[in-house]
Amino acid sequence: MRLILVRHGKTATDNPEKCHGSTDIDLSEEGYRQAHRLAERFRHQKIDAIYASTLRRGIETAKHIAAPHNIKIYSAPELNEVNFGQIEGITFEEACGLFPEVTELWRCGSTSICFPLGERFLDFVERVSAFTEKLKSHKDDDTVMVVGHGGPYKVLLCKLLGLPIDHYWQFKFDMASVSIIDIYPTGAMLGKLSDTSHLTRD
Secondary structure (H helix, E strand, O other), rough: OEEEEEEEEEEEEOOOOOOOOOOOEEEEEHHHHHHHHHHHHHOOOOEEEEEEEHHHHHHHHHHHHHHHHOOOOEEEHHOOOOHHHHHOOOHHHHHHHHHHHOOOOOOHHOOOOOOOOOOOOHHHHHHHHHHHHHHHHOOOOOEEEEOOOOHHEEEEEHHHHHOOOHHHOOOOOOOEEEEEEEOOOOOOEEEEEEEEEEOOOO
């Protein structure tokens, strides 16, 4: 099976440094242009199923890609971004002043972090990992696309590649990027990570 991970486009925020995990914000004008570029990239490629997070930035990006294929988008709340709780809507630096113990764990890549009034990291990992059960319903030669967020994709990479979850912090997914994992009965292979070449094509 080929699994394509597409991160949503740029979002309509006054500051891209703010933590928008579970906050349901739309794509920006640039984000919609990026979604169009993604649609063009996949217009003539085989896609058997598309899953999207329930957050608007994921759904809108998925709609653009799905339109030329006339394919249904399946809802995947398991792949929603982490809930930052009281850190939602503020920058990391602002959070350092308000929640120094939490942000120090975050800075160190600790898996024991629990966001204030938000999600415990290990609960987030369990939630995202549950999505892999849905992949078992697909055939070996299917191409399955997921449209969503960077945080859950880091978890999926660790899960599918058999890496300890503390390697989560070593992956980065750019806005509107494409990553590809080929999944075999014996394991998975990362073929492409955070590719944005479609955004610079004429």
